[in-house]
Amino acid sequence: MDRRTPAAALAVGQRGETLLNDIEYRFRLLGQGPRPLSVDGHRLGHGLPRRRIALPELSTILMHPSCSYAARDAAWRLLVQRARTGDPAWRAGAIGVALPGLRFKAYLLAKLFTGDVQAAIVEHFLRALGTVDVARPGVVGNLLSAAFSKARAELRELEPASSGAPNHASGAVLPPAPYGHPDLVLARAVNAGVISGQEAELIGATYLEEVSLTAYAEATGQPRWTLYKRRGAAVARLRAAIESGELSDPYGDVINEATATVVLEAPTGRRRP
Structure with missing residues (x-):
């Protein structure tokens, strides 16, 4: 239907x-x-x-x-x-x-x-x-x-119910969220000390939810350029941890894909990447 x-x-x-x-x-x-x-x-x-x-x-x-x-x-x-x-x-x-x-x-x-x-x-x-x-x-x-x-x-x-454990049966697909969900990849990164809780929130909002960095800065009362530099450093650590296998996860590449993407934002002064 x-x-x-x-x-x-x-x-x-x-x-x-x-x-x-x-x-x-x-x-x-x-x-x-x-x-x-x-x-x-x-x-x-x-x-x-x-x-x-x-x-x-x-x-x-x-x-x-x-x-x-x-x-x-x-x-x-x-x-x-x-x-x-x-x-x-x-x-x-x-x-x-x-x-x-x-x-x-x-x-x-x-x-x-x-x-x-x-x-x-x-x-x-x-x-x-x-x-x-x-x-x-x-x-x-x-x-x-x-x-x-x-x-x-x-x-x-709409995803079918999952036990939360990987299913490797023939023809099976990886289970749906929350197993392997990008939000939980970020949570594991926080637990592992790769990024802080604030950095996880910043990455999740501006990459996975695609809140603009300008909007996030206005909502949190923090300078946009400070957030940009903080996010860049946190993303570099996160991607290195995923690629090294420290945060091995079936959906870890979603984080890599999202954080490798430059999102065009309305400028607030000079244009920055």
Whole structure:
């Protein structure tokens, strides 16, 4: 039984492991023909091409390192507003522009869960389109973070019961969270003295939950640059412990994958990695 809403099903088509490929195919079709789904770059400004920009081209532009934070946010505010009209084409278009981020989130989820991760991330991305605060900077990051968190929680609930011990039977899969869950990898790292409890919280929030470092600094009242340096040192120790086998875990590579990823954040002064 398809658990998605009718709007989600209409926007994305067939479920399964090929779902994001199906979405990309449909998305490319939206950018073809004499009247492709597009935005007005002249009105958006912020250095975007001063002409109509088809959505597949817009997606490429927004992913380029030279694209400014302001341009990304301006484009995504417009995409969210169009999606909120309920027009299936614009909802599908918003998903298409976000495909690079959605693919990465689905990749991380697939390392943790055996359920339909692609359908889950798309469903919750669609829901986030209706709730995200477009006044906050980092619109697409906030959308993806909300979708990832909700999809992870849903998939965790849907996983079959586990005894908490690895199952090496033929054809068996590794058990679901909490065994091997990244949060518990961090907890074991704290117990082993590799990182502190505060460092585990910082890494968990800004990498696994994808709270921006700026938002975390504001919430905790700590300088952003201090947190950046503290996180970098803690991540280096954590990754070394995982790679050396000190924190051997079937899902330890999820931590490595997440902490190796640079998350674009709204700047608060000079841009830092």
